Amino acid sequence: MNDVMIFAIASLGGIGIAASVILYFVAQKFKVVEDPRIDEVEESLPAANCGGCGYAGCRAFAEALVKQGDDKSNLDGLNCPVGGNDVMATVASILSLEVEEQDPLIAVVRCNGSHANSPKKVMYEGATSCAFAHNLFSGEGGCSFGCLGLGDCVKSCDFDAIHMNSETGLPEVNDKCVACGACVEACPRDIIELRPKGKKDRRIFVSCVNKEKGGPAKKNCDVACIGCGKCVKVCPFDAITMENNLAYIDPIKCRLCRKCVPECPTEAIHELNFPIPKVKKEPVAVSQPKVQDVKSIKEESPAEAVKEPKSAPAEKPEKPQEKPEDKTNETN
Amino acid sequence: MNQVQNFTKGFIKDNPVFVLLLGLCPTLAVTSTAINGLGMGLATTFVLVMSNIVVSLIKSQIPDKVRIPSFIVIIASFVTIVELTMQAYVPDLFESLGIFIPLIVVNCVVLGRAEAFASKNNLGSSIIDGLGMGLGFSFALTLLGAVRELFGSGSFFGMKFIPGDAILVFILSPGAFITLGYLIALLNRMKKA
Amino acid sequence: MEYIIIIIGAIFVNNIVLNQFLGICPFMGVSKKINTAVGMGGAVLFVMTLATIVTWVIQNYILNPLGLQFLQTIFFILVIASLVQMVEIILKKVSPALFQALGIFLPLITTNCAVLGVAILTIQKEFNLMEGVVYAIANAIGFSLALVLFSGIREHLDLMEVPKGMRGVPIALVTAGILALAFMGFANLV
Amino acid sequence: MNLLKVSGSPHVHTDNSVKNIMYGVIYAMIPAMLVSVYFFGLDALRVMVLSVVACLLVEYLLQKYVVKTDVTIWDGSAIITGILLAFNVPSNLPWWIILIGAIVSIGVAKTSFGGLGKNIFNPALVGRVFLLISFPVQMTSWPVPKPIGGTALTDAVTGPTPLGIMKEGLAAGQSVQEIMPEIPNYVQNLMTGFQGGSLGEVSAIALILGAIYMLYRKIITWHTPFAYLGSVVIFSGILWLVDPTQFVDPLFHLVTGGMILGVFYMATDMVSSPMSTRGQLVFGAGAGILTILIRVFGAYPEGVSFAILIMNGFVPLIDRAFKPARFGEMVKS
Amino acid sequence: MAKKESSFVNMVITLFVVTGVAALALGGVYNLTKEPIAIAKRLKIEKAIGEVLPEFDSITEFKSMPEGGKDSLTFYQATKAGEPVGTAVRTYTDDGFSGRFWIMVGFVDGDVISGTSVLEHKETPGLGDKMSTAWADQFKGKNLNDFNLKVKKDGGDVDAITAATISSRAFCDATERAYDELKKQGGN
C-alpha cells in the first residue's frame, strides 16, 4: 500500500466518521417528534388531493385519520371516496383499527329537463358558468330549479366522470365517478346527489328537484315532479317522502321494488340498470322504450342510456297501458 | 412486473428524462452532439448499474439513518472510477463532458434508483433496472443530441452533410431547452395516439 | 472591480441556469409558484454559500496537501449531503417558521447539481476564499433570479389556456429557452 | 319574433375590436414600408411579402392541423408580426432564413403558447433574436440603401450600421471623436433614411409618423415610449458626461438602430407588456437601461431587441408588483 | 435478512466501513490509472507540439511569466539530432469571447510561425470555435517581422473569422504574447 491509499482511507474514513458522529449528535440534540404513522397513512392514500374527504389534501386527511384513530379509536365519518373501502382498510390496519364497510356512492343527476322536455323560452348569452347564470335568471327553459346546462359540474370533476350530452343539454355521469362530491358542490342548483351505487349498479330516484306546485312546474317542463303523491302511496317501504311538492326517495329505505316507477304520471322517477322487462307482444313497459331508443343513439353504458326517456316522445306509451305492467316489473 | 417490462420501462413509459424529468442538467448541457449525449448516457449507465449492484448486495447491512450517505458514497466512488478511467482512455470525450461527469453523482436518476429500487429488490432485478433506466437515459440524451446536432451543425454523429453553417441556436443553450420542450410535446402526443 | 465582474458574470452573462445548465431540476420543479420559488432561492443561497466555504477549505487544506485531488467528488458530495441534513435538523428545531419556509426545499438541494457544481467550479477557477464566497452568492442570486422570473411566467401561464400538447413541462421548457435566448444579449458584458 | 335574449349587463359595446386595433397598427406602418421600398427597392418588398405570407401560412397550418383551433389568421396580428420581422432584418436576407424566422416567431413564440394574447414574449423579436444568433453573418451584413431613382437595384454593396461602426471603432481603441467623421450627417440620414440598416430602422420620420397615428387612435399610450426614451437619454447621458471620448451622446442612441422602431412598435405590443400605467413606466425604463447596457458594454452593437425580450420576461412580476391606482387610495379621506 | 438497527455504533461503523472500502477501491483505481492519465496528457501536448513544429526527437521544457500576465507560458524547445528545430509556446489570452483560452504556437527561425493549434477553449461552437479549423492556416509561414498580427478591421493582416472578430482578435493576442515572450527569452 502506498501513501495515497493510506491518506485516502484515513481522510475519507475520517470524514465519514466525523459526519456520522456530528449528524448523530445534532439529530439527538435537535430532535423533533412527529408521528411516523402520518407518513405511512399518507402513503397509502391515493394522493389525488381532491378534497373529497373534506380535508385540504391527502396529507391533512392523514393527520386527521391518525388523530381520530387515537382519540376515538374508530374512523367513523372519515372516508376517502377515491380509494374506497380498500384504502380505508389499509389505513385502519396501519392504525390497527377496524372499519365499517361503506356502500360505494355515485353521483346522480336529478334533472331531466332536456331540450326536448323543457324547450327554450329565452336565449342565454354570456359567461359559460352555471353559477353566474343561476344568479341571473331562472334558466332558458323557465324552470328555476332545473339544470342550466353550462357544465360547472363537468369542469369541477377531476376524474373525467361527468360529461355534457349535447343532445339533451344535461350532464351524464359514467362509471369513472369516485363520488368525490366535487360536482355536488359545484352545482348551484343542488341537482346532483351522491347516492349508493346499489346492487348491480341499480338505482331508483326522482329525477327532478322542482319545488313548485304541479301547474307551474309542468308548464316549464314535461317531466317535472308535480307533487301528486302517487308514488308515496304506492311505496310499500315508506321510502318516499313529499316535501315542497317534491318527492324524494330515501336510498337507504328503498328496496328497489320499482312499484313507484310506473306510477309517476310524468315519468319523473328513473330506474337505472334494471333488465328490460320481458314483454309479450306490445311495447308497454315504461323502461323499455327508454333503453331502446337511447341505445340506438348512444353507446354501451346502460347507466348513461336510461337517462333520456323522452328524447323520442312519439314512442312514449300511453299512460293507461303502463298500469297492467306493474306485476311484470315486480317479477323481474 | 416481469423482467422484460422492468427493462423496457425506462425507454418510454418511465423515461427518466422525457417523463420523470430527472437529470436534466447533463441532458441539456452535453447534448450539443449525439456522440456527447451517448457518452454521457453510457457513463451514467455504468454508474447506475454498478451502484445498483452494490446497493442491492449490501442493503441489509446498512442502518436506515445512514442509508442515504452510504448510498451517496457508493455512487460517488463509481463516479470517480468513471472519471479516472475516462481521463485515462478517452480524454477528449472527458474534456467535452467537463464538469458534468462528476455531477453524475447528484443526478437524481442514480440516487433515485438506488433508493427506490435497488434497496428493495434483489440483485438480478436491480441490474436489469439499472440497465434499463441507464439505457433509457442514454437513449434520451442521444436522441436530443442527434436532433440538436442535425439542426445546429447539419451533421449526424459527426458526419457533416450540409456544407457551411446550420441553425446555430440549436447547439447553444436556448436550443437545448426548446428542443427538449418540443421532443416531450411530441412524445406526449405519440403516447396518446 | 474583480468582484463586480464575478457578480455580473455569474448573474447575467453566465447565468447558472440559463447558460451553465446547473440546477435545472429544481428550476423546472419548484417554479410553479412565486412564493415557493423565493423560498427555494433563499435555501439555495444559504446552502451554496456554506457549502462553497466548507469545500474550499477541504480542497485547500486536505486534498491538495495530501495529493488526493481525485477524491474531490466523493468528498464534496459527502460534505454537502451532511451539511444539508444538519441544517435541516437544526432548522427544524431552532426556527420552525424558517423551516416551514425553507425546509421542504432542503432535501431537494442535496441532489441539486448547482451546489456541487459551484463548489467544483470555484476550485477549477482557482478562486481564493473570498472570491469563492462572492462567486457562490452571485450564482445563488443568479439562480434565484432565473427561478423567480420563471415562476412569475409560469403562474401567468397557469391563467392562460395553453394548447393541450404544450401544457406543463413542454411550454415551460420553451419559455426557458426563449428566456435563455433573451439572456444571450448579455453575452460578453464583462 | 325570435327568442328574447338574456344576459348580464352591460348590453352595449364599443365599436372597438381586436381587428380594428391590429389593422390600425398595420396602417401606421405603411409610411415606413413605403420608405423601405424606396430605399432598398424591390428587395425590401420581397422580404416583407415573404415574411408576411410565411407568418400567415405558418399560423394557418398550425391552427388548422396541429392545435386544431379556429383559424384566426386574418385578425391582423400575424400580419404585424410578419411586417415587424421583415423590418428587423436586412433586405438581402435569403428566403429560407425568413421562413425560419416566421416559423420561430409564429410557431415557437406565439402558437405554442396558445396564440394571440397568450404569448409571453414578443413573437417578432423572438424571431429576430433567434435569427441573429443563428445566422450572425447573414443578419449583420446590411445593404447600403440606394434610392429608387439611383442605379441598379441588385447592387450588393453592404456596409455597417452606425452602431456597428461605433462599436468596432471603440473596440479598436479609437475615441468617439475619431469615429464620428465616419458617420457624417447621421441624424439627418437616419431621419430620412439614407443609412445602412434593417428595413424598418432606416427612416425615423416615417416611423414617428405612424407612431403619432397610433397615439391619436389610442392604440398605444405614451407611457412605455416615454419611459423608454427617457431612461435611454438619462442613462446614456450620464455615461456621456462621465467620459465623452468613450461614450456617445444620447442623441446618437436615440436615432440609431432599432430604437424608434422598438420603442413605438415593439415595446408597446400590448400582449407582452404590463397592464398598469405604472407597470408600463417601469417596463419602459428597464428596457431603456438594458438597451444602453447591452449597446455600450455587451457584445452586440444593438440592444433593443434583447432589452425588450428580457423585460417581457419580467412582465408577470411587474404586473404583480405594480397595480393601477385604486379608487379610495389616492386621497386620504 | 433483518435490517441493521440504527444505533450509534452501527451507524458510525457502517459509514466508516463504506467510506473506507470506497477509499481503498478508489486508491486502487487511482494507482492503476495514474500512468495512463499522465500518458494521455503528455500525448496531447506532444500531439499539439507535433502539429505546430516540424519533426523533432527531443524536447526541453521551461516556463516563463509574461509581464502583466495572469499565468505563465510554457516553452517547448524542440531539437532533432541535437539541432534546434523550433520552439512551441503554450500561450493564452484573456480576451476570448468567453474568457481565457489556450493555444499552442510554433515558431521556427525566431520569427516565423510554423503552426498553431487550439488546446482548450470555451468559445461558441459554430462561431469562435472555427479558430481550430482551416482558418488558422493563414498564420502558417508568416514572418512576424513583416506580418501585422492584427485583424484587418484593426488595420492588421489577419482575416477575421466571419462574425467572430472577438475570437480572432484574441487569437492574435495569444500569438502576440507568445512571440513577445519568446523574443524576451532570446529567440530560439
Added chain:
Amino acid sequence: MFKTFKLGGVHPAENKLSEDKPIQVLPIPKIASIPFSQHLGAPAKVLVARGDVVKAGQLIAKGEAFISANIHSSVSGKVQKIDNIVDTSGFRRPAVVIAVDGDEWEESIDRSPELKTEITLGQKEIIQKINDMGVVGLGGATFPSHVKLMVPEGKKAEVLIINGVECEPYLTSDHRLMLEKGEEMLVGVQILKIALGVNKAIIGIENNKPDAIKHLSDLAQKHEGIEVQGLKVKYPQGAEKQLIKALINREVPSGKLPIEVGAVVNNAGTAFAVYEAVQKNKPLMERVVTLTGKSVKDPGNFMVRIGTPISELIEAAGGLPEDTGKVIGGGPMMGKALNSLEVPVVKGTSGILIMPEKESQREKVLHCIRCSKCVSVCPMGLEPYLLEKLVMFEDWDRTQSEKVMDCIECGSCHYTCPANRPLLDYIRLGKNKVGQIMRSRAGK
C-alpha cells in the same frame, strides 16, 4: 366649469331618444302584480289574503326587518291570488296579484295638485313617514330610504348630494322629472336636509341636460343651501362614489359607505317621492318609467302604477317592434335583461329599453389581448381582465385580495373590451362567491 371624477370612465352613445317627451300618465292596468320584494333587503311580510278588497295606497305588506320597506297597493280591487310570478329578477317570486276595480284611493292621501312648501314635521317624524310610505331609493339599488337617512352613531352627515346625473344612455325619467316636478323635488331636498341635519345640498346633473341644469338653478334661487352643479358627460358619473369624488373631491374608502366622508347620496326621483310621502302622505305606488329603444315607434316617459305589466307600457309606446332581441329593465349599461314581457313595473324600474336583435347580439368572445383598456376605464382602479381569469380558475383568495368587492358593476370594462370578454359576468360571479366566503368566515 363641469366637474368630473378622475379614474377611468367611458362615453357610450347617449341615445336619449325620449328626452323631449313630457311625462304621460299611463292608464291603470286591469291586473296588477305587486311583488313583496322590490327593495334591497328582506322581503316585506304580506298582510292581505286572497279575496280581500284593497284600496290604492293601502299597506299590503310590511317591512319588518331593519333593512326592508313597506309595500302598498297601487290600485283598488280584489286580491286574486298570492303566487309566484316572474319579476325583474328573472326568477319566479311571490307577489300579490290584484284584479283592478275602479280607482279608489285611501282617504289620507292628499291628491290635490298644489305645491306644499311648508315643512311641518321634525326629523324623527320625517324618517318615520318615509318608512311608512315605503320610499326606497329610485336610483337603481332600491335601498330603503329611511335606513339611509338614519346616520349611524359616531358619524356625521355634512352634505346631501342629489343624484340627477342619469348617466345611463337612453334613460330620461329623472331628466323629465327634474324639468316637470322641479319645485316639488326641491321641497323634497329640503325635507331630506332636515332628516339628515345638514344645511347643504348639491344637485349634480350631467351637462347633456342643460335645460334641467338651468331650470333647477333658477328654482334653487328660492331655496337656501341648495346648489346645482353641472357635470361632465362621462359614464358612470352617477355612481355614488364617483359622484362624491366629482362634487366634493372626497374618496369613499374601499368597503365603506359614503357617510364615512360625510356625504349621503339620493336620487332625484327619490327626492320627489319623499316630497309626496311627507307633504302629501302618498306612498310610493307609482313612478316615472322611460320606455325607449331604437325601433320603438313612440318612445316616451310614463307615470306608471307599480305592478303594471310592462307589456301594457310597450303597447302605449306603439307595440313591440318586430326586430326585438332583448328587453331590458333599466339602462343598457346596468339594466337587467328580462325573460318575460309580463314582468311588472316595480319601484326600481327606471326604464324599459327594447333593443333590436342586431344590437343585442353579443360578439364572438376572443382571447384577451392584454390591451389594458379595461384597466384604464375602470372607475375603481381594478384590473378586470385579471379578476375574470382568477374567477374562471376559482382562485377566490386572490380574487378577494385583488379587491373584487370594490367593483361597482358599472360595466365599463365589459363595454370597452375589444376582445368582447364577458368580464362583468365573471366579476359578478366572483363578487358573489367571495361575498359568500367572507360571510361564512365572519360567521365562524
